[in-house]
Amino acid sequence: MDKVVTADDAVAAIGTGASLAVGGFGICGIPSALIAALQRTSATGLSVVSNNCGVDGWGLGLLLAEHRIARMTSSYVGENKEFARQYLEGELEVELCPQGSLAERLRAGGCGIPAFYTPAGVGSAMAEGGLPWRYAPDGSIAVASPPKETRAFGGREYVLEHAITTDFALVAAARGDRHGNLVLAKSAQNFNPLCAMAGRVTIAEVEELVEPGELDPAAVHVPGVFVQHVVHAPSPEKRIERVTVTAGAGAS
Template structure:
């Protein structure tokens, strides 16, 4: 029952080339930065990443992206990551853009064992009709396009069929956790972390504060330990190192 692993590098040691990863966080908020850095040091490449976005230049998943370790991204936002945009437009990276709420539900459905679901989001768009560029060719033409999605009416309204997402691994960050893998997320870190954790077949969590089993109030647990296979305890320095994409201060 003790799921604590000695080091981040040991926790990600068996992530192979071409593995798929669900990664928690939103922008740089709540991202499992220590595990991402360990995976970068481990050297796996050709990774297929599912995350809201791909970090920022030089931070989070941007570290893996800039070193050419990521082959495909399923996400909802390119954001301020210039390298993400460059690789996509130059044909170096395959990108499946999906509405943010749909992405969240695809991860949740995968964790719940639901293979697909219908949603009104995206009806009438190219995302439903097909033809969105997943990968560009070097000459700027579309090398790989999205397929058309099935439509069905419910209560007289059209809905799009979306497939659930499951991945080989999930990397998440939690505020508190115990040795059994029960996790509590804090504020904005409760964004995609719980969803990503359920979607991974092997979920690895880095926790800012590790407590003993029984110390967490069951009513406060956001993610039961059944979904978590490995736990990493962060050092105080690692737990305190939190970055933001844009710093805004009053004049």
């Protein structure tokens, strides 16, 4: 039941071509210690599902800069200029998905639900197909999204979205015990639980490691049944995606 391992041991089984679900939003609540450990391996050709791809020089942006990621499934490009460049120049395949649909696809995968219908995207290229997943070097579309099945319920049209499961999931938590029960802080609660559910092997890095029984069961966001490995990563570096300042009173 003791699932605690080192970061390097935890990611050792992630090989070339593996699929990953990675928690976090922007660079909030990201598993930075696990990403750093994965960067130390030789794994490449990764297919990654995450809300976005970090930023230039941090988070998943570290793997992207080394061309270790072959495909991204995300809801937006965000602040990552290298992400945009690789996509537009045909170096990276990108499936963009509405944020709510992406979250539900991960949740559905973790619950064993193969697909679901949603109104999001009906009447757009998201449903009708033709979105560029990969560009050719000359700027033409090399791989386009396929059309999705639609169906009417109660006189309203819905589009079929398929669930997502991945080989591995990398998530971050504020607190966790040796059995893999996790407590998440604030905004880190958004995609981390969903990614933890969707991964066949889930690795969680925790800032504070406690003994079994110390966590209030009512406060647990991710039960240990979803987590295979726990990595203690105290005092992680936390960055701000976009720094903004407000002029103080009397400033010109």
